[in-house]
Amino acid sequence: MNNKASFKLSHLTYAILAGLLSSNVSAASELQAQESVEVIEVRGIRASTEKSLNTKRFADGVVDSITAQDIGKLPDVTIADSLQRVPGIQIRRNAGEGATINVRGMPQVTTLLNGEQFLSAGSLTKVQPDFTDIPSSLVGAMNVMKSPTADTLAGGISGTVDLQTRKPFDLAEGFTGAASIEAARGSYSKETDPKAMIFAGYNADSFAVLATVSKDEVTLANYRLGATNHGWVGAPQESGNCWYCPQADMNGDGDTNDAEYTYVSYGMVNRFTERERTGANISFQADVSENLELSADVFYTKMDDADRQRGLMADNAWGGHWQWQDQHDPIDRGDILASGHRLYTAQDITLNAPRVVAHSESHTNERQSTNYNVELVYKGTGAFSGKARFITADASRSHTENVAQGYLTNGLAHGLRRNEGNGPIAVNPNGYGPDTIAMRFNFKGEHAMLLPPATLQGETFGSNLSRYSVTSTYSENNYDEDASLDIVRLDGEYEFDHAHLNKMTFGVRFGERDISRDQYVLLAPLNNPVGDGSVNVMWKDQGLAAFDTDGSGGTPSASAGDLTMGYDNLITFSSLPEGWVQPVSDFGPISIDSIYFIDPKQLDDPFAFQNKFYPGNMRGTVPGSSYKVTEQTQSVYWRSDFSGENYRANIGFQYIKTDLEIVQNIIGDSICTSCPGSVAEDAGDIITDKSFSDFLPSLNLSVNLSEDVVYRAAWGKTMTKLDLEQIAGGLRISRTRAGEDLAAREGISPDLLIATNATMQGNPDLNPWRAQNTDMAIEWYFSPSAMVSLGIFNIKLDSFIESSIWTQPMADADGVVRREVSVNGLINGQGGTMSGAEFSYQQAFDFLPGVWSGLGAAFNYTYSDSESGRIDLNGDALPLEDNSKESANAVLWYEKSGFQFRLAANYRAKRLAEISVPYGMSDTAIWTEPTTYIDISASYDVQDNFTVFMSGSNLTEEYETNYAQWKDNRISQNIYERRLTFGVRGRW
Template identity: 75%
Template sequence: MKHSNAAFRLSRISFAVTAAVISSTAFIAPVQAEQEESVEVIEVRGIRASTEKSLNTKRFADGVVDSITAEDIGKLPDVTIADSLQRVPGIQIRRSAGEGSTINVRGMPQVTTLLNGEQFLSAGSLTTVQPDFTDIPSSLVGAMDVMKSPTPTTLAGGVSGTVDLKTRKPFDLEEGFSGAALIEASRGSYSKETDPKTMIAAGYNAERFAVLATLTKDEVNLANYTYGSTNHGWGYAPQEAAGCWYCPDGDINGDGDTNDAEFTYVGYGMVNRFTERDRTGGSLSFQAQLNDNFELSADVFYTKMDDADRQRGLMADNAWGGHWDWQEQHDATERGKTADGYNLYTAQDITLHAPRVVAHSESHTNERESTNYNFELTYKGDGNFSGKMRLITADAERMHTENVAQGYMTSGLAHNLRRNEGNGPIAVNPGGYGPGTVPVRLNYQGDHPVLLPPSELQGEVFGSNINRYSVVSTYSENNFNEDASLDIFRLDGEYIFEDMGPLTKMSFGARLGNRDVTREQYVLLAPFSNPVGEGSVDVMWKDQGLAAFDTDGSGGVPSASDGDLTMGYDTPYTFDKLPDGWVQQVSDFGPVNGGSYYFIDPRQLDDPFAFQDQLYPGNKKGGVPGSTYEVEEETQTLYWRGDFSSDLYTANVGFQYIKTDLEILQNVVGDSICVGCPGSVAADGGDINTNKSFNDFLPSLNLAVNLSDDLIFRSAWGKTMTRLDLGAIAGGLQVSRSRAGDDLAAREGISPDLLIATNASMQGNPELEPWRASNVDLALEWYFSPSALVSLGVFKIKLDSFIETSTWKMPLADADGVVRREVNVTGQVNGQGGTIEGAEFTYQQAFDFLPGFWSGFGAAFNYTYSDSESGRVDFYGDALPLEDNSKESGNAVLWYEKDGFQFRLAANHRSKRLAQVTTTGGMGDTAIWTEPTTYLDVSASYDVTDYLTVYMSGSNLTEEYESNYAQWKDNRISQNVYERRLTLGVRGRW
């Protein structure tokens, strides 16, 4: 991969020089005498105060805006930023290990997130405009504005909305020294770990200069469990005697005919999953009133998170191909005809005749770090003109690893996986269950799906017999390193008119931005002995039964006589022979009693090189050119805005013009560089350099009419766009291959060990156009007290340009280079567009008009209806909404604040949502839905003194879980269970 240099780049040195020049020039200017009038800053705290401040922001906003304000330094009302944002009307969140991670506004994730009004880098999502909110410690943020209508002065980038994260400014502090600190401990209902968090913020305001520093650190261990299908993309409806490569022969359901198909997945599991996160965040802000005309600001915003997602799961699968008659349905429901005319059946009580059952261990680790610098010089003269120059530079990096170890509980004979070192074939796990398939019961009919192996695999008979487990397969894939940089230079100006009638102000500006993202993806390859020649061959899937050579062309069962020999090492790694501390017995599967089994401790997998080298020495990186790329995005922006006002109304109208230039460096995927590897693990066949440009003209209009002193009517219209996900335009074609198996081998005359193309993923499409839309808002807002609001709004988003995931057929070669069939290829394309229409209702009020005790209560309620069309259809051809959009969502909050005591109970509800659309073999497009959820949170605190507060909080009090079903509500396929979290803490301020 060649490296390309952007035309516009601001280095750290240039920033330092610029800042020094600005500072020295400004300080040379005469410093004026102390201002005749000083403004006293009164900082208000508490639920009522933060509510009033948020309502004030909304009331006087220049568009359709909702706001959240922290009650005090370092105190947002929820655990994460996303958890707080879900309280805003129209916002829905996605969770990562139970914590809020990403958001939708009005059903769409195409949301820009800004930091103090400008773009920034978040290490968890370097290619997108929305960060991973788990990266950002909530203690660093003082307020959040959700802007649902565009304005010319707000940086464009969100189709449905823009979130502006605001940090506290030093000049907002009380004069002199002040600060805050907290220490807290949290604990999960399943994890049983006590997790600490600390935060300290200290500032000094000397009136003409001020500084504020905040440092926060927390550790968290989150338990969550997964049951059922572990990969929704690998669903099939095998058809009886259909002759296709994945179809079984004969009558699979025993009804005497061969015109049926049964919906199934390639594998099912019962997974114990723990996520460990170590977050560090810091911010440093400086402000100086250089003289009466100039103010200098400088900010540093730093985040670092190291995390590990560790999984231990009992997995039953059909050995990834060739065994599609593996399920026996006990309560089959007929669903209609497939496109090929077969009667389709689904079931919620199934016996899986599994050729393979494994104790699966997996570790995903991340090291994420980002630093954002901001410098501002503001001019406010005596005249009508004011302006600002802003310089931003940032860099971020992320290192990600994935490492897997599969301990076989089966012998391997049921799917013909044998070892042969020249003395004849033997089972890869001689002590395992076999030689036949394992009857595993899978039942979805209770509250939680249950995967129940036979008694032979449980307890003292097998589960507690450590020497019957063997490490048959290990691999490390999807590892990557990402680096990104961001440089921005921006000039803003404002002119106030005094005698131009309704025209009161004109704003204008120009901006240059450059973002660069580089990604290198790799797998780990180990040298295996060559059974038919000298030297060694490189292998990614280190499999004790891997037979890569069919020396006599028979394609039969490996044996010493026919020459099919196994690569690798002489002795299987049974669990009893592994190093001390590697193996642990686990019976924790959350609310499901799933038995007790041995697993390799996934902590041993955190370092892929160290683990893989213990078993198979000499690992090295193998490139994945299809997921290795470099993209540079350069934007040039001009904007103009005019503000108009009278006693009756306020309005703003204007435009943004954005020119975007992209330089995309992709790799050609060359020949495979290892034996038995997927086609994506290949040589770099050279560079594909694509230069692309597009322009966007985005006009907007916002109008607020004062119908009375307390009643405001708003209307807004504007064009919006979202910048492209740089990863979605830069990757290459990745081909997935799996072992052919006996059935297909017999039909096509190939070796059962041949890795055949099964599907492919188009990682990047340089021809994608951004999301573009036209937005309309109408709202009526009644502020009937300083802390009360009733509002009703309607909105419509018409998507002109739409990016969706689609699947099409493409002829692709098997591992031997021969093209034998067409397979499904999935990738992103521009769709025909869609619409979102809906309404939002909000009510909130402090009941301070009530007498005595009751005056401390307050309540808030909001409801959003968001109906969408995506242009996609399901199995029956019925129209589908946008993915991840709940048609209905809402929040209800009851709070109390009086005499130093505060209490808040909050409920968040989402109706069902479309999780994804998969193309299921044999039945076409299938809608995967997530059932409705309601999360309940609580918090309480007591002010011991004016400077010391004790508090507690609880999230997900009811241990809500998310269940998924395929196409039909009574066809559940998987479930994610999250834990309840309780927190106790002490906060002080001075």
């Protein structure tokens, strides 16, 4: 790959920096001594509420704030969980923990660290981090800025979140220390998870230092019930020309004018996520002179995690077996398909499954990031002040995926055979068969259930270990990512002695972000029985023929007697090492008779596992999913602040020039047999250089209608940085085994891997999201700890990025183009709106008598309506993805005599999870049903500086249910657990 020139400062930068520093030094001797600043210590719910309201009241724009209740103690367990209490913020969960956020229904949210960009290893290509990376104890406060100001780094369409760490000079003079130890346990995981935090700081008046270190381990239950992949879906017709359409009367009504909505695979997945997190923050501040202050910070995060799953899955084996459903009590959805067929759905289905597998899978990540910040601040008694800031960061992530499929079926029901040289036999000789297995998928109750037959062939289904064999194993979607970030920023401020004009703020900024990604699969060399040497194989699928041993010269076919992959290596469960196989009956709220699975922990190391059975595995490059991007930005801003007897205002602009160098790879010749076409030689680079500029004006006005009532109005243009993966990824073609039916129709081998669909992962021609934002609000602060506010907002999207589907010819694995397939990719959409209103109320009831004066409450509600310009299967307009039209929070708290209690509820209305385009259908909306999460926390100060505490998250074991198009067409569920935490916290 081509390497971009390293980051260099321009001559202008050097001139400004030299001028700023020289003026600082010359003015130093003329400054008077600074006035001492009172340190306000925030402890407790009431104190943090008052500080947050104070921040909001005197903010320069539309801002909401969250302040830690004590050192290392945000209101909730995770950063994202705390952010969801802010009006207009909705969160997405990963294994039950808050991972990403939306502001006013949009995920295009910039997250800053102490006012500037930083690197998060879990989300290197985006402007929003993965919040699961960051221990919450490292953060002291969070500001959510919903209206832009000229001096705030642009990058978010709907808002910007600024994570603020504690500063040493904010501590009381002398030594400050704090520590906490806690243990958490999940209702499903049954593991006791430790967490520890220690904080130490010293403020010597002229210099100060602090350090925070956090370490925790968690095991999170995260079950999946129902359709295993929302993209593997179709509407097979009773008659048609598509490769997946059966030529039969599927529902027995005497005609062939119907179609059934069906998924390729249904299952129940036992899934647990283990995370080990380490975080550290070190900060130093010193008065270099009377006028100069030096700050330095290091912010470090490291997380190793493994997502391990064991799933009982029934599927139609893809090729030609789409007539596998017997729908009970089907619902007639009408004549809504372009083909003219009537569509039927059902919640109770008998699956005549040609394949049933005990699926084991492990995804692992090793990710870490280090962000450095050095800042020199000039603060004097004159009109001018300023600061110079330098940031550098690096981050890396290594990701692996490893799969082992244990067949329970013998494979004959879908024509899958193995050949060890003596003719074709069942791929899993001892498995159930040769007929399909009648599995019952029922979603009429509270939870989705996949129920196998109680007995089969004279035994309890799944109870006989000798029935199982590892018929398929592979490792794909592995990648290594590295990123670096360098920023130089110069800011100045000039104050005016004027009746209305207070000051002007201005600055320049230069930044460079580099990211590279190398994706690979694991290839094993297998001996070539019909030639010299060996062939490299990714899908070690023992039913897939690859060697032409009958001398026909045609495409190999197990049915014709050709040798199959792993033909000499039958891997039965009973032959695996002791401890590798485990019986599992736990699927969250559903329990069935035990099924045997390979322990997914054995799959954490893909090389070790694959080499156990197929020695000599090596990396196989995936050029289309590997890339390098260099992003350089140059920006300048100017802002003027005004104030009068009853108003404050700021007006300004930010100008940003962005230069991108995108290095994609040309996909060369294939380097393997039985693997995706994307696994190939790197045949060179495609280098795209693009530039664009944004001029972003902004205006914020705050008017004091009375002593306690504030009116706000704001307008500004916003843009968000491009997700670098969305512009740099390549083309990925999905292929699957043709199967007997299609082979007969098209005269090809049933083992040929045929193109079914494709994904264009990157589009270098994409432009950023751009919008115009308008806000108005009125806020009434009727006590230091009470407020009620009402605001309205409108986000007019000038351009945005959306998924699109088109068809184009794609070659099968033999290089022959036989059909057009659907291609999913990203394009720029034009237009779209997001508008709504926010209501917020907070109050401490300190006017009540006696013990009741410790009560307090908070409530907020957000209405956010959006239009994406797309319509669903019924012709109804669709909103922007992941937006809930309504969301709300309610909090009841109590604080008195050292006792604290907090009960919080978060509600989110249904959201558009994704837009699916099933085979044979048009845009189909996948919705997630409304959810309400209940959390609790309590603490007691045994002594002034020693506290015992507990917390509970997701007390009601809330789960997420997804449905396709119609509310009574539920398709899947994500099951999360209740978590209880107990701990002690001390300070000195």
